Amino acid sequence: MTVTANQNVRPLTCKRDANGDLTVGGCKISDLVKKFGSPLYIYDYETIHSIVTDFKKAFKDTDIHMMFAAKAFMTQAICKIMQKEGFGLDCVSSGELYTAYISGFDMKNIVFNGNNKTENEIRQAIDWGVELFSVDNFLEAELLNKICAEKNIKINVLLRITPGIECHTHEYIQTGQNDSKFGFDLEQVDEIVSLIKNKYKNLNLKGLHAHLGSQIFETQVYNDAVKVLLLEAKRIKDTHGIELETFNIGGGAGIKYTEADKPVSIYEIGEVVKNALAKYSREYGIKNLHIYMEPGRCIVGTAGITVYTVGSSKQVPNGRKYIAVDGGMADNIRPALYQADYTAELVSQKNTKDTEKVTIVGRYCESGDILLKDTDFPKTEPDDLICFYDTGAYCYSMSSNYNRVLKPAVVLVKDGEAQIIVKRQTFEQLIESDTIPEMLL
Numbered sequence: 001m002t003v004t005a006n007q008n009v010r011p012l013t014c015k016r017d018a019n020g021d022l023t024v025g026g027c028k029i030s031d032l033v034k035k036f037g038s039p040l041y042i043y044d045y046e047t048i049h050s051i052v053t054d055f056k057k058a059f060k061d062t063d064i065h066m067m068f069a070a071k072a073f074m075t076q077a078i079c080k081i082m083q084k085e086g087f088g089l090d091c092v093s094s095g096e097l098y099t100a101y102i103s104g105f106d107m108k109n110i111v112f113n114g115n116n117k118t119e120n121e122i123r124q125a126i127d128w129g130v131e132l133f134s135v136d137n138f139l140e141a142e143l144l145n146k147i148c149a150e151k152n153i154k155i156n157v158l159l160r161i162t163p164g165i166e167c168h169t170h171e172y173i174q175t176g177q178n179d180s181k182f183g184f185d186l187e188q189v190d191e192i193v194s195l196i197k198n199k200y201k202n203l204n205l206k207g208l209h210a211h212l213g214s215q216i217f218e219t220q221v222y223n224d225a226v227k228v229l230l231l232e233a234k235r236i237k238d239t240h241g242i243e244l245e246t247f248n249i250g251g252g253a254g255i256k257y258t259e260a261d262k263p264v265s266i267y268e269i270g271e272v273v274k275n276a277l278a279k280y281s282r283e284y285g286i287k288n289l290h291i292y293m294e295p296g297r298c299i300v301g302t303a304g305i306t307v308y309t310v311g312s313s314k315q316v317p318n319g320r321k322y323i324a325v326d327g328g329m330a331d332n333i334r335p336a337l338y339q340a341d342y343t344a345e346l347v348s349q350k351n352t353k354d355t356e357k358v359t360i361v362g363r364y365c366e367s368g369d370i371l372l373k374d375t376d377f378p379k380t381e382p383d384d385l386i387c388f389y390d391t392g393a394y395c396y397s398m399s400s401n402y403n404r405v406l407k408p409a410v411v412l413v414k415d416g417e418a419q420i421i422v423k424r425q426t427f428e429q430l431i432e433s434d435t436i437p438e439m440l441l
């Protein structure tokens with residue numbers, strides 16, 4: 001099966017030059033840090049282009065809408081890339097929608113997801129031109145119907161269901177199992193369908209949505225998801241006489257954070273999904289399928305790297321050696337949040353044979369601010385640069401200003417050129433929302 005970018009630890013263009021210095025997108029990483037500062041997020045255009053192209057090829061004979069899950073990494077530049085590549089967006093907040101809107105994104109090509117959309121967000125989404133909602137719960141259905149009635153419009157909806165499928169990933173990134181905070185349980189589907197049919201006349205029920213979880217390495221779960229969705233569609237047709245044609249099978253494809261990870265090729269997922277669609281649509285008599293997918297992590301994860309500068313180090317007597325870098329949990333919360341593992345390398349190749357066991361920690365005031373635990377690493381000195389791979393998804397998008405540290409810049413590289421897509425935060429921006437009330441003056 002053709003290898004796809006998500007099966008690499010490193011961005012596709014990442015290599016060492018003749019001096020052993022790491023380059024990406026034709027740019028020397030140490031030069032990028034000199035120019036744009038440290039820490040630095042770098043995205044490789046070629047890797048993103050390669051994986052979206054593979055998605056398109058893997059599903060080329062299917063009526064499929066590919067929607068990039070913006071939660072993985074959202075900026076105006078990524079909206080431009082996705083629009084250019086023919087991908088839509090899966091958004092979950094008015095902030096994500098606004099970013100897309102202001103970037104000039106085609107808002108008709110967005111699905112609005114989320115388990116607790118506020119009334120204001122629903123209104124904004126409609127005003128900005130969103131035409132497809134994935135309705136997550138009873139309150140949202142009622143609110144959305146009320147707003148659409150006021151506006152005298154009918155909106156297309158999918159029902160997010162919890163398909164009761166457990167995938168083998170971290171508990172915090174499983175979403176399709178029973179007892180999930182997301183979506184309608186299968187026993188609640190009849191009630192919501194009846195409400196839409198009989199009461200919520202401004203909702204146009206088009207189909208069903210399920211998302212199983214993230215960082216999935218199996219393919220069988222996609223077959224199971226398609227089966228549950230189409231079987232549910234048959235049941236709805238038999239019980240309520242409503243024919244559903246649109247099915248959103250979510251995202252979830254895994255990436256290779258370390259050599260131990262074995263993510264599958266996008267083509268393998270394509271085969272399983274296409275076979276399942278053919279089989280179950282035939283078996284359950286569901287016709288004219290329109291399919292949506294919402295990959296996030298695998299579109300941008302491998303493309304992104306974070307470069308840090310080494311600062312202090314500490315050898316605990318008879319214990320660990322800690323190397324501290326100038327970033328950490330505020331630019332990458334994943335190790336602290338769910339023990340995510342990473343691959344890191346020195347940017348310059350010096351001393352590569354002289355290794356020691358170290359724990360690479362961040363600069364933030366939490367003992368859990370550990371980026372990489374007990375790893376064999378070349379001996380470092382202050383000012384050495386360390387590159388963490390696979391930080392393109394759920395790092396910048398989950399970043400914070402913890403300890404009032406400024407957020408790093410984000411740079412896009414392509415063919416030897418590097419351009420800023422998010423400027424490094426400034427102190428002015430840091431305090432821009434602070435106010436000192438009169439009572440304190």
Ligand SMILES: Cc1ncc(COP(=O)(O)O)c(C=O)c1O
Nearest residue numbers: 069211214251252294295296297
């Ligand atoms: C509804 C939905 N769709 C898509 C995604 C994207 O998942 P991934 O980044 O694993 O592809 C998520 C992530 O949590 C999600 O909740």
